[in-house]
Amino acid sequence: TRRGVPEGILAAGKSPSAVATLTQAALETTGHALVTRVSEADVTAVTDEVADGVTVAHDERGRTLVARCRGDERPTVDAEVTIVTGGTADAAVAAEAETVLSVMGVDTTRVDDVGVAHLGRVLDETEELRAADVLVVAAGREGALPTVVAGLVDTPVIGVPVSSGYGHGGDGDAALAGLLQSCTVLSVVNIDAGFVAGAQAGLVARAVSDARHGST
Amino acid sequence: TRRGVPEGILAAGKSPSAVATLTQAALETTGHALVTRVSEADVTAVTDEVADGVTVAHDERGRTLVARCRGDERPTVDAEVTIVTGGTADAAVAAEAETVLSVMGVDTTRVDDVGVAHLGRVLDETEELRAADVLVVAAGREGALPTVVAGLVDTPVIGVPVSSGYGHGGDGDAALAGLLQSCTVLSVVNIDAGFVAGAQAGLVARAVSDARHGST
C-alpha cells in the first residue's frame, strides 16, 4: 500500500473462510498480511489456507495475526514509538498497536501500569517518555492518562480510549470525550482502535525517520 | 431546615418578584436566605423587598445572594473544606460552593490554578490538600483533576463537573462521565452544581465537627 500502512483485515464480522481468502489475497499482492480481531477459528482457517513457506504469527493478547511470505522483509524505520498503559485492561489495545508498528518496521517500547491514581509511577517514567519520537497512550476509565503524559513531554501524543469501564460512559465514551476535551494538546482515535493509533504513530515515525535520513 | 443545609432558592427561571417573595419568606422562617444564579434584577428586587436591618450580600462571581436578619447568627463548624480549581473557568462554581459553606458556618480554603496539564503545581500543594477535612474539586474540560487530587490524599473528595469546554462533551458531559469513571474513589454532583457540592461537603464537615466535640 502507498502509505506503508499495512491494510489491516478486520476479522470481526467476517467468516473464517472469508478471512482466509482475504489473507491469501493480501499475501499474493504484498507478500504479507495483518489481520485484527481474530478468533481461534480465523487463525486455523488462515493457517490451513496459506501456502508452504508462509509464516503465521498469532498474538493472543492483541488478537492479531501476521502472515508473511518467505523472503518478504519488514521495512526499517529509524524512530521510536513508546506505548503507555494504565493497567492490564489496556493490554489488548496496546498489543494491537504494537503489532501494526512492528509490521511497519517501527521499534516500540512499553511503559505499563502508570495509572493516574498513582502519580509517582508516571513521574518516575518521565525520562523514558521523553525519549520517544511519538507516544501512543491508552486511556481506560476517565481517560486522564494521555493528558497527564502530554503535560510532561515535548512529543506528539496519540490517545486511544479503551472500553474497560462499566456504567455511564464505561463503553469507552467517557474516555473518548475526555481525550477530546483534554487541556493539553493531543490527537485521538476511536475507542479500542489500537490498529489506527499504531498506524498513525507509524506514519509520524516514518516521517521522522525519513527526515533523519534526508529522504524528504 | 433540619439538615442545617440552607434551602437555597434557585433564581434561574423565576421572575425577580418571585425571587424577592421567596427570599422574604425564608427570612421570616429562618432568619436568613441563600439565593443562587441571581441576575442583577433579582438583587435589586430582593434589596427593595427586604425589611430594614436585613443585610444583603451579593457575590458577582458565584452569582449568589445571602440575606440575613439582624441578629441571625451563622452556626460554627469546626472542620475545614478546601476548594480546588484548575483555572479561571471554574471560578463561578467554586464561589457558589464557598457561599453555601459560609452560610453553613464552615471555613474554606482555596487551592487554585492547579490544572492537570501542569502536574508540578498540583504536587506542590499536596500538604495543603492533605490538611483539609473534605475536598471539593471542580473539574472542567476532561475532568481529570479530582482523580489526580484523590490519588494524593486520605480525605473524602467531592467532584463537580464544570461546563467550560466546547465541542463533544464540552457542556460538562465529558467531565461528568470522567468523574463517574474515576479510577480513584470520589463522589460526584451534577454539572455546575457548586451549591450541592458545597452543601454535601458541609454535611460531612459538620459530622466531623460534631465528632470532634463529642456531640454525636
Place this chain on the structure above:
Amino acid sequence: TRRGVPEGILAAGKSPSAVATLTQAALETTGHALVTRVSEADVTAVTDEVADGVTVAHDERGRTLVARCRGDERPTVDAEVTIVTGGTADAAVAAEAETVLSVMGVDTTRVDDVGVAHLGRVLDETEELRAADVLVVAAGREGALPTVVAGLVDTPVIGVPVSSGYGHGGDGDAALAGLLQSCTVLSVVNIDAGFVAGAQAGLVARAVSDARHGST
C-alpha cells in the same frame, strides 16, 4: 494504600489467571486483597493460587472475594454506615458496598425493602436512618429513594444508581440522572458502583472516627 481504601481488583474483563496473579500480588504487598465482580472461575483460580494460611471469603450476592493473610488485621473505625435498599434488585450493589466497608473496618447496618411506593415503610425507619454517620442509598428504577431518605435526615447521603429496570433509562441512566437532579443534597457514584459508594462512605466514616478519637 495511602487512603485506607482497599485497592479493589475489578475481575470483569480479566482472565481468571490474571485475577489470581493480581490477587497474589496484592496479598504480598498489603496482606489482603479485595476482588469485585468475580465469576466462579475467578474464585477457583484465586483459591488455587494463594498460599496456605490465606483465607478466601467469597460473597455470591455481591460477587466479591476477600483474601487475607494469616495475621493481617482489619483496621477499626468507630463510625457507622447504614446501607438502604428499595428491593431485592438492589441486593448485589448493597453487598458490594458492604464488603468494601467491612475491609475498611467499618460496621454497617442494613435497612431493606423501603421502596418509595410505600412511604410508610420508609417513615417507620426514620430513627434507624438518623442513627447512622453516613448513608449509602441504592436507587433502582426512577432513583427516588435517596431523595426521600435525604429529606428525613441530617446525615450525608451517597446515592448509587442501580441498573434494575428495562426500557427507556432502565440500564441505570434514569436513576443516575434522577440522583444528579435530586432536590435534596446528596452526592452520587456511577451506576452499580457499590464498591465506590462503600469506599467513599468509608472515607467519611474514618474522618468521623478520627475526629471522635482526636487523631486529626
Place this chain on the structure above:
Amino acid sequence: TRRGVPEGILAAGKSPSAVATLTQAALETTGHALVTRVSEADVTAVTDEVADGVTVAHDERGRTLVARCRGDERPTVDAEVTIVTGGTADAAVAAEAETVLSVMGVDTTRVDDVGVAHLGRVLDETEELRAADVLVVAAGREGALPTVVAGLVDTPVIGVPVSSGYGHGGDGDAALAGLLQSCTVLSVVNIDAGFVAGAQAGLVARAVSDARHGST
C-alpha cells in the same frame, strides 16, 4: 372536535398574524379557541383580529389564551381533576393544564408546594389527593413526586415532566425517564406538555362523568 378535546393552537414557531388567523378560523368553526405558548404579540394580534363580542382571556403564567364567541358555552363535566406541583417552577405547566381542563368543562383543584424533599407536606394532603377522580402531577428535577403521590392513592395519575433543572438531565429528560421507570403505576406525557396532561385528564374525567350520569 369529536373528542371534546379543544384543538389547541400551538403559538410557538408561528407568527402573530398566523396565530390570529388560526384563532379566527377556530372561532368560526367551534365558537371558541385555545392557544398555548402565546407571546404578548400573539395576544395583541388575536385581540385585534377577533370580532366584537368575542371575549379573550389571557393567562400569563400558563401562556395560554382562550377566545370565546358570545353565547358559546363550556360543557359541564361532573368529575374532579386535582393538579399537584412541587414548587413554583411547575406553575406554568400546571396553569396550561388548568386552562385546557377549564375549556373542557372540568373543575380543578390545586395542591402546591409538596416537593418530595419534605414528605410531611405531601402526607398532609393525602385526603385531598384521594378526593380527586384523576390526578395530574407535575414532575421537575428528578421527577419523584408522581411516584410518591401514586403510592398514596387509588386514583389514576398522569405525570408531566418539567424542564426546570440544569446540568445532566435538567431539560426534563431526567424527570421523563424517572416517570417512565416509576415503581408505581402511572402514565406520562411529554416534557412541559401541560396541555396534553390536562386534556388526557379531561378525557378520563368525562368518561367518569358520563358513567355517573348513565350516558354510556
Place this chain on the structure above:
Amino acid sequence: TRRGVPEGILAAGKSPSAVATLTQAALETTGHALVTRVSEADVTAVTDEVADGVTVAHDERGRTLVARCRGDERPTVDAEVTIVTGGTADAAVAAEAETVLSVMGVDTTRVDDVGVAHLGRVLDETEELRAADVLVVAAGREGALPTVVAGLVDTPVIGVPVSSGYGHGGDGDAALAGLLQSCTVLSVVNIDAGFVAGAQAGLVARAVSDARHGST
C-alpha cells in the same frame, strides 16, 4: 394493595428461588400473585413452592404467571378495556397488559393486525374502538398507531411503545418519542411496559365502574 393494582413481581433479574419466595409471600398476604417476565425455570420454581390448592396459570406469550389460593376471588369491574395491536410483534406486550387487567377484574377485547400501513383495516374497526371505555394501543416501529386510533375516538388512549424494530430507534426509542410527540391527545408508558399500561387502564376502568355504580 390499596390501589387494586396487583403488585406485580418482576421476575427478570431475580433467581427462580427468589421469585418463588416472593410469590409465596404475596399469596400469603393477598391470596394471589402476579409475576411478569418469567422464565421456564421461574414457573417450575413457583409451582414446586406453592401450597396445595394454589392454582398457577402461566401465559407463554406474555411471559406472565398468576397464582391464586383456593377461594381467592377476582374483583368485578364493570367497564371494558380494548387492547389494539398492529401486528404479531406486539403480541407479548398485549398479553402482559391483558393478564394484569384480568387480575384486576376487567374484561378485555382485542383488535389485532391494524397496522397504519393499511388504513382500511383500522377504519373498519372504528365502531369496535369506540365501544371501549379505555384503549391500550401497542406501538411498534414508528409508533403511529395510537395517534391514528386516538383520532378516531372519544376514549382515553394509553400508548405502549414496543421494541420490535432494528437500526436507529428500533429498540423502542422511535416509538416512545413518537408517542410523546403525538398530535392527538394520549398518555404513554415505558417501552414494552404492558404491565403498566394494563394497570393504568385498569385504574381508569375501575373509576368508570365505580361511577356507574355510584360508589364514588
Place this chain on the structure above:
Amino acid sequence: TRRGVPEGILAAGKSPSAVATLTQAALETTGHALVTRVSEADVTAVTDEVADGVTVAHDERGRTLVARCRGDERPTVDAEVTIVTGGTADAAVAAEAETVLSVMGVDTTRVDDVGVAHLGRVLDETEELRAADVLVVAAGREGALPTVVAGLVDTPVIGVPVSSGYGHGGDGDAALAGLLQSCTVLSVVNIDAGFVAGAQAGLVARAVSDARHGST
C-alpha cells in the same frame, strides 16, 4: 452542475457579503443561483451586488432566494411532484423544496393540512396523491404522515422530518426516527432538509421525464 441539481448556497453561518460573492460567482458560471436559509441582510447584500438585468426572487416563507441572469432559462421536466404537509409548521420546509424543484424545472402541486389526527382529510386526497410521479411528505411531531401516505399510493415517497415540536424528540429527532422505522417503504432526508428532499424528488422526476421522452 452535472446532475441538474442547482448547487444551493447555504447562507446560514455565512456573512451577507460572503453570500453575495458566492451568488455572483454562481451567476457567472451557471446563469442562476439558489440560496437557502437567507436573512434579510443576505437578500439586501445580494440585490446590491448583482449586475443589472439579474432578477432576484426572494421567498420569505421558505427563506430562499433565486437569482437569474437575463436569458437564463429553466429546464423543462415532464413529471409532477406533489408536496404534502400536515400543518402550517411544515410550510417553510415545503417552500424550500418547492423552490429547488422550480429551479430544476419541475412542476409541483401542494396538498396541505392533512395531519394524521384527521384521517378523513388524508383519505379525501387519495386521488390527488396517486396522480403524482413522486411525493415529498413533510413530517412534524411524531412523523406519521409519510407512513400513512405511502400506504395509500404506488408512488415513491420521500419523507422530510420537521423540527416543529418541543420536549423529548421535538427538535425533529422523533420524526426522523419515526421515518426510519416506517412500516411502509419510503426514503428519508435530514431534519428540515427541504432542499435535499426537493432536489432528490427532482432527480427522480427528471429520470421519469427522460424515460417518457425516450432520452435514456
Place this chain on the structure above:
Amino acid sequence: TRRGVPEGILAAGKSPSAVATLTQAALETTGHALVTRVSEADVTAVTDEVADGVTVAHDERGRTLVARCRGDERPTVDAEVTIVTGGTADAAVAAEAETVLSVMGVDTTRVDDVGVAHLGRVLDETEELRAADVLVVAAGREGALPTVVAGLVDTPVIGVPVSSGYGHGGDGDAALAGLLQSCTVLSVVNIDAGFVAGAQAGLVARAVSDARHGST
C-alpha cells in the same frame, strides 16, 4: 399489495412456526412470499409448512427466503438498479436489497469493493455507475461512499448505512448521520435496511419503466 412492493415478513423476533404461518398466508393471498432475516430454523419450518409445488429459495448471505407458488410470475420492470458496496462487510445488506428487487422484477447490477480509501477504484467504475436508472449505495464505517458516488452521476442515489464498525458510531450511527449530512443530494433508509433501500429503488425503477412504456 397495491404498491407492487412485496410485503416482506421480518423473521427476526418471531418463532419459526409463526414465520411459517405468515409465509403460508402470504402465499395464499399473493402467490409468493418474501421473508427477511431468517434463521436456519425458519427456513426448515417454512419448507415443512408450504404446499407441494411451492418453490423455496434461500439466500444465506442476505438471510432472505422467497417462496413462490407454481405459476406465480414475477412482474417485469424495464429499468436497472445498480447496487454499490465498499467491501465484504456490506454484502448481506446488498443481498437483501437484491432479493427484494428481484421479486419486484427489477434487474440489478453489482459494483463491489469500491471503498473511498481507494478513489481510483470508484473512478474506474464511473461509466458503470452512470448507466443505472437508480443507485443503491451501502455505507459502512464513516458512510462516505454514497456522497462520493452521487458526486459522479446524474442518477438518484439511495444510501443504506451499514453497522459494520466498532467503537463510537460503529453500530451504523456514524454512517447514518454522515448520509443525512451528505453534501451531495441523496436520500436515506435505516441502518442495515437493505429491504427498504431495494424496495424504494424498485418503486423508482417501476416509475421509470412505466414512463418508458407510456403506462402513466
Place this chain on the structure above:
Amino acid sequence: TRRGVPEGILAAGKSPSAVATLTQAALETTGHALVTRVSEADVTAVTDEVADGVTVAHDERGRTLVARCRGDERPTVDAEVTIVTGGTADAAVAAEAETVLSVMGVDTTRVDDVGVAHLGRVLDETEELRAADVLVVAAGREGALPTVVAGLVDTPVIGVPVSSGYGHGGDGDAALAGLLQSCTVLSVVNIDAGFVAGAQAGLVARAVSDARHGST
C-alpha cells in the same frame, strides 16, 4: 512552555478584563500571548492593557489575537503543514489552526474548496497534498474529506470536525463520528478545535524539523 505549544488563552466564557489580565501575564512570562475565540471587546481590552512596544495582531476570521513584546522572536521550524478545507464554512477553524502554527514557527500552505462532492478538485491537488510533512484537514457536514485525502497521501493526517451543518449530526457530531470511523488511518481532535489540530500538527512538524537538523 515546555512543549513549544503556545498556551492558548481561551477567551470564550471569560470577561474582557480577565482576558486582558491573562494576556498581560503571558506576555510577562513568555514574551508573547495567543488568545482564541476573542470578541471585539476582548481585542479592545487587550490593546488597552498591554505595554507600549507590544504588537497586537487580530485575525477576524479565526477570532484569534497574538500579542508579542518587542524583540520576542518566533522559533523557526523546518517542516511544512498544509491545511485543507472543503468550503467557506471551514474557514474559521482553518484560520485558528494557521495562527497557532504561525506562533510555533511553522509555515503553512492552504488547499481550499476541495469538497468531496467534486472529486476532480481534490485529485487535482494530489501533488500539493503530497508535498506537505503533515496535513490538517477540516471536515464539515459528513466529514468525508479527511478520509479521501488520507487515501491519496503518505503523510500523517489530522482531521478536525466542523460544526457547519444542521439537523441530525449538524453540530459536528456526524463529522466527528465519521472521522473516528474512517477507513483510512488518521487521528482526530474535537469539533471546531482548530487550535488543537494546529498545535498537534506543529508538534509533529517540529519533530520532523529536529530530525532534519539532527537535533534529536
